Amino acid sequence: MCNACLNGNKLKSKTTFTVEYKECIIVIKNVPCLECEICGEVTFTDEVSEKLELLVNTAKKLMQDISVIDYCKAA
Numbered sequence: 419m420c421n422a423c424l425n426g427n428k429l430k431s432k433t434t435f436t437v438e439y440k441e442c443i444i445v446i447k448n449v450p451c452l453e454c455e456i457c458g459e460v461t462f463t464d465e466v467s468e469k470l471e472l473l474v475n476t477a478k479k480l481m482q483d484i485s486v487i488d489y490c491k492a493a
């Protein structure tokens with residue numbers, strides 16, 4: 419059940435995760451998530467959160483103005 423609206427069911431979906439870091443923007447596409455059918459609240463599993471953190475850390479090292487990463491293609 420959804421923690422935000424306490425009503426909706428969480429459905430499997432995909433989302434785009436964006437982080438701003440200093441002057442940089444990191445965009446990660448095709449991230450598997452659970453999305454509430456009522457309020458649209460998006461949550462990630464622990465496994466996905468950990469991988470996102472790794473991808474963000476890698477992108478930070480590159481320090482490009484905009485990094486776009488495809489979650490499904492990233493190892």
Ligand SMILES: [Zn+2]
Pocket residue numbers: 420421422423424425426454455456457458459
């Ligand atoms: Zn909800």
